[in-house]
Amino acid sequence: MGHYCRICGKHKPNEKFSGKGHKNHICKACCCLPKKDRNRIDYLQEMYGFWEQKNISKKNISRLGTLSEYEDVEVAAIASVLRVVGTRFPLKKKRLSRIFKEMPELIPRLESTGIIQKRSFSGYAEAVEDEANAIYDVWDEYSEMERNKA
Structure with a gap:
């Protein structure tokens, strides 16, 4: 084994x-491997673990603050984005949809750092708008039918 x-x-x-x-x-x-590379891999795995957690705790947020000052640019960028997410949206339930509704400017930063896949929300606004338009169209048809009956 x-x-x-x-x-x-x-x-x-x-x-x-x-x-x-x-x-x-x-x-x-x-x-x-050089210790710097091993630490970088460890820190990235740690931060992706924070993203997957049910709750990003205050200790996690302080750890992300420490990592946001790290010399590696990628680690620092991911840590700073996750620190904002952890501060504003610590609970995992509906985290992405809440980010999209309340802080849509954060979505490109999450995509650029690789935390979420690109284009996962690209058609979201259009889909919601299309669905709303379809509902309004049905309602208009229904109200027109009711007016024609009367």
Whole structure:
């Protein structure tokens, strides 16, 4: 039975792990990576975990504040966006729809950092408008039929 490497995300046999790597769940190949790269991968996984959590806590928000000052541009950008999300929308339930309604300017930032997929909300406003127009059209037809009866 092997182990899971938290850096490369693969299951590998015991022989691929050294003593410290066993404890830290880092394989020998990933141990050879520069510490800066390993930290970057860890921080990105940590932040995507915050996004998936049911609640972004105050401790998570303070951690995101620390990570937003990190030297890597990608890590800092994602941390700053998630910090805004965590402050305004800490609960996961309907988080994206609430962001779209209350802070639509945040959607492009979430897309550019890769937190959400691009175009996941591109047709949302048009779809809502089309649905509303369809409802109004049905209502207009119904009210016209009622006027013709009378």
